[in-house]
Amino acid sequence: MIWKEKYAIGVEVIDRQHKELFERFNKFLRVVRSEQSMEEKIADIEETFNFMGEYVIAHFDSEEAVQRKYNFPEYERHRKIHEDFKKDVMEFKRKFEENKYDEELIMQFSGRLLTWLINHVTGEDQKISKYINRKEEE
Amino acid sequence: MKATYINPIFIAAREVFRNMFSIELERGDLRVDEKIVPNHVINVSIGITGDLNGIILFSFPEEMVFKLVEEMAGMEFKEFDTFMASAIGELANIITGNAMSNLSESGYACNIVPPQITVGLNKSFSTASKKILIIPMQAGNKSFDLYISIKE
Ligand SMILES: [Fe+2]
Numbered sequence: 535m536i537w538k539e540k541y542a543i544g545v546e547v548i549d550r551q552h553k554e555l556f557e558r559f560n561k562f563l564r565v566v567r568s569e570q571s572m573e574e575k576i577a578d579i580e581e582t583f584n585f586m587g588e589y590v591i592a593h594f595d596s597e598e599a600v601q602r603k604y605n606f607p608e609y610e611r612h613r614k615i616h617e618d619f620k621k622d623v624m625e626f627k628r629k630f631e632e633n634k635y636d637e638e639l640i641m642q643f644s645g646r647l648l649t650w651l652i653n654h655v656t657g658e659d660q661k662i663s664k665y666i667n668r669k670e671e672e
Numbered sequence: 673m674k675a676t677y678i679n680p681i682f683i684a685a686r687e688v689f690r691n692m693f694s695i696e697l698e699r700g701d702l703r704v705d706e707k708i709v710p711n712h713v714i715n716v717s718i719g720i721t722g723d724l725n726g727i728i729l730f731s732f733p734e735e736m737v738f739k740l741v742e743e744m745a746g747m748e749f750k751e752f753d754t755f756m757a758s759a760i761g762e763l764a765n766i767i768t769g770n771a772m773s774n775l776s777e778s779g780y781a782c783n784i785v786p787p788q789i790t791v792g793l794n795k796s797f798s799t800a801s802k803k804i805l806i807i808p809m810q811a812g813n814k815s816f817d818l819y820i821s822i823k824e
Contacts, residue, residue, distance in 0.1 A: 536746040564747075642754055646758045648741075648759050
């Protein structure tokens with residue numbers, strides 16, 4: 535997953551976090567997609583998944599704080615999208631703990647996550663950017 | 673099967689492709705058929721329940737799926753696998769979800785059922801309506817089809 539400048543929303547702290555998030559997701563993705571056997575890569579999968587997961591939660595918190603600061607009108611809707619996503623991640627984690635060698639589960643989850651993250655950053659998060667820009671023009 | 677469903681679905685697809693891939697989707701001429709016989713190998717169907725009932729099926733050529741997923745992932749893939757299926761399924765899921773929230777502005781409250789991915793030609797799909805609308809989509813130099821089978 536490659537960061538592109540056009541993904542920036544123009545709020546420095548958020549853009550920095552998004553870049554970091556992309557990097558962490560990439561580390562996870564590279565491990566998941568490596569040709570090693572599950573036995574060989576399982577520890578790395580867990581480590582990179584946790585490394586990314588912790589960051590997502592911290593990032594959502596600061597993104598929501600930025601939205602509150604600017605009185606972003608779609609705050610509640612956006613917060614719910616974050617909450618649903620966190621539930622989804624927890625659900626994966628629960629299933630993963632049950633059977634750590636379920637490669638299908640990991641592939642399914644990480645493929646979905648890839649599309650979800652890019653869509654969220656280029657779709658929902660761009661709405662924050664548009665709103666802030668409009669507000670600053672006024 | 674009303675044509676009023678078409679625009680909210682097209683708009684949702686166009687927005688997602690524009691945001692995620694910087695691709696401007698263009699709509700080809702609508703066709704009508706009595707059953708779903710997909711033209712392409714990778715098919716994602718999403719069920720719709722609520723005020724509207726039926727399915728939307730995204731039919732993608734394999735080459736296009738590789739291109740989209742490889743661009744998102746920033747890595748190359750050797751074969752179509754669970755990861756790719758899940759990534760392209762989520763894309764269809766997002767577009768349909770957005771389409772349904774566009775439609776909710778016209779007063780239709782609907783839910784969607786998680787995507788089902790089938791690979792291969794000559795697969796059959798059960799439909800909700802007697803008439804199936806087919807929207808050919810041009811995505812840069814590639815094309816895919818949307819099959820819409822919805823009834824109220
Ligand atoms: Fe967000």
